[in-house]
Amino acid sequence: MKCEHCTRKECSKKTKTDDRENASVEVPSPAQESGKEKGEFHKLADAKIFLSDCLACDSCVSAEEGVQVAQQNAKDFFRVLNLNKKCDASERKVLAVSVCPQSLPYFAAKFSLSVTDASRRLCGFLKSLGVHYVFDTAVAADLSVLESQKEFVRRFHRHSEQEPALPMLASACPGWVRYAERVLGHPVTPHLCTARSPQQIMGSLVKDYFARRQALSPDKIFHVIVAPCYDRKLEALQEDVPWASPGLRGADCVLTSGEIAQMMEQSDLSVRDAALDTLFGDAREEGRRHEGTNSDGYLAPIFRHAAKELFNEDVGEVTYRALRNRDFQEVTLEKGGEVLLRFAAAYGFRNIQNVVLKLKKGKFPYHFVEVLACAGGCLNGRGQAQTEDGRADKALLREMRGIYATVPVRAPESSARVQDLYREWLDGADSPRARETLHTAHQGPERPADGRDIKW
Numbered sequence: 520m521k522c523e524h525c526t527r528k529e530c531s532k533k534t535k536t537d538d539r540e541n542a543s544v545e546v547p548s549p550a551q552e553s554g555k556e557k558g559e560f561h562k563l564a565d566a567k568i569f570l571s572d573c574l575a576c577d578s579c580v581s582a583e584e585g586v587q588v589a590q591q592n593a594k595d596f597f598r599v600l601n602l603n604k605k606c607d608a609s610e611r612k613v614l615a616v617s618v619c620p621q622s623l624p625y626f627a628a629k630f631s632l633s634v635t636d637a638s639r640r641l642c643g644f645l646k647s648l649g650v651h652y653v654f655d656t657a658v659a660a661d662l663s664v665l666e667s668q669k670e671f672v673r674r675f676h677r678h679s680e681q682e683p684a685l686p687m688l689a690s691a692c693p694g695w696v697r698y699a700e701r702v703l704g705h706p707v708t709p710h711l712c713t714a715r716s717p718q719q720i721m722g723s724l725v726k727d728y729f730a731r732r733q734a735l736s737p738d739k740i741f742h743v744i745v746a747p748c749y750d751r752k753l754e755a756l757q758e759d760v761p762w763a764s765p766g767l768r769g770a771d772c773v774l775t776s777g778e779i780a781q782m783m784e785q786s787d788l789s790v791r792d793a794a795l796d797t798l799f800g801d802a803r804e805e806g807r808r809h810e811g812t813n814s815d816g817y818l819a820p821i822f823r824h825a826a827k828e829l830f831n832e833d834v835g836e837v838t839y840r841a842l843r844n845r846d847f848q849e850v851t852l853e854k855g856g857e858v859l860l861r862f863a864a865a866y867g868f869r870n871i872q873n874v875v876l877k878l879k880k881g882k883f884p885y886h887f888v889e890v891l892a893c894a895g896g897c898l899n900g901r902g903q904a905q906t907e908d909g910r911a912d913k914a915l916l917r918e919m920r921g922i923y924a925t926v927p928v929r930a931p932e933s934s935a936r937v938q939d940l941y942r943e944w945l946d947g948a949d950s951p952r953a954r955e956t957l958h959t960a961h962q963g964p965e966r967p968a969d970g971r972d973i974k975w
């Protein structure tokens with residue numbers, strides 16, 4: 520029996536399912552199934568497949584990648600911390616940790632704190648271990664969203680029936696991108712937005728911008744990302760830093776919020792709270808998030824920008840209309856009875872299937888779709904919103920949603936630092952350096968390989 524959420528006929532997973540959209544399912548070890556050393560990815564979740572993992576399952580993850588993903592764990596983090604304590608000053612690594620905004624509501628809920636106090640507690644804990652800098656990834660998310668806005672407008676102008684540049688599909692979720700690249704291939708990959716994800720941009724900011732400011736060689740920095748899901752560990756493997764020596768990775772290790780919380784619970788350190796650092800060496804802007812419900816918030820900022828740039832329309836409140844379910848929502852801009860823009864948010868595998876089916880049939884009504892692998896968005900990432908037995912923790916998710924809603928919303932354009940970064944770091948907003956640093960080319964076979972061809 521295959522996973523009830525996946526309709527791929529080739530999917531050979533033996534599963535037990537529960538009744539949830541984001542079911543966790545018991546599987547035989549992939550090595551048992553295939554007779555090969557592959558599928559280490561699943562072992563990270565105690566041999567369970569979650570839906571987001573399903574989008575990057577062992578048919579998409581090579582044996583070598585599986586090993587490298589599994590190596591990103593607390594042990595690796597402590598290895599570097601301990602080496603720093605023992606080795607000569609000249610050999611020490613500078614430890615920098617960057618925290619995703621969707622992780623902070625988890626720490627706030629876990630320790631019954633506000634988001635601000637939770638970030639101070641987390642920062643104090645990491646520094647007490649020997650971490651030198653703790654950042655958040657907000658400025659990297661600003662750059663990612665701004666580049667996505669510009670790309671959408673470019674695609675809209677370029678789009679024609681002969682050479683369709685639309686729809687544009689969001690590319691910040693590594694589970695979805697990996698699935699699109701490795702399984703779907705053409706015709707889906709040309710529609711993926713080329714803007715790099717916040718994690719990838721943060722890697723370049725730390726290993727390039729920050730390293731230069733601190734007069735450090737990038738390989739002296741050990742950069743850890745704290746993220747809501749395991750898929751970001753996989754993403755870290757593909758993050759070479761543009762303009763740096765080949766093979767230099769932007770993130771050396773990704774730890775989930777749950778892995779960090781476990782360290783905090785097991786620690787008997789008396790911790791003094793501390794403020795987050797900034798890449799710029801000054802006071803941090805107040806905690807903020809992009810408009811949107813549970814994700815990095817691409818849909819609303821791109822929608823507002825496109826409405827203004829393309830139709831000179833100022834959008835007030837962005838109104839979401841639930842379609843098939845609350846994880847498939849639509850936003851439209853209408854004038855004189857005509858729909859000028861039609862955007863959608865499609866979260867979770869079930870809704871992704873529908874998007875892909877429509878795209879393949881050539882009957883696609885949307886200009887942009889914010890696609891996320893996890894039903895419920897990033898707050899529901901499997902690295903934080905699950906019970907000990909691997910089920911979705913609905914009560915925790917509800918609490919995190921409430922907490923996330925209290926974080927002030929700021930438009931990416933309003934960040935004082937972003938324009939400085941374009942000017943000082945990237946030689947201008949439209950320079951070749953900005954394009955290479957902030958954009959990527961998505962891989963993908965022209966047609967899915969035979970063995971991976973999908974029969975929906």
Ligand code: SF4
Nearest residue numbers: 692748891893897900
């Ligand atoms: S939706 Fe968010 S949490 Fe889930 S796999 Fe994608 S990036 Fe990770």
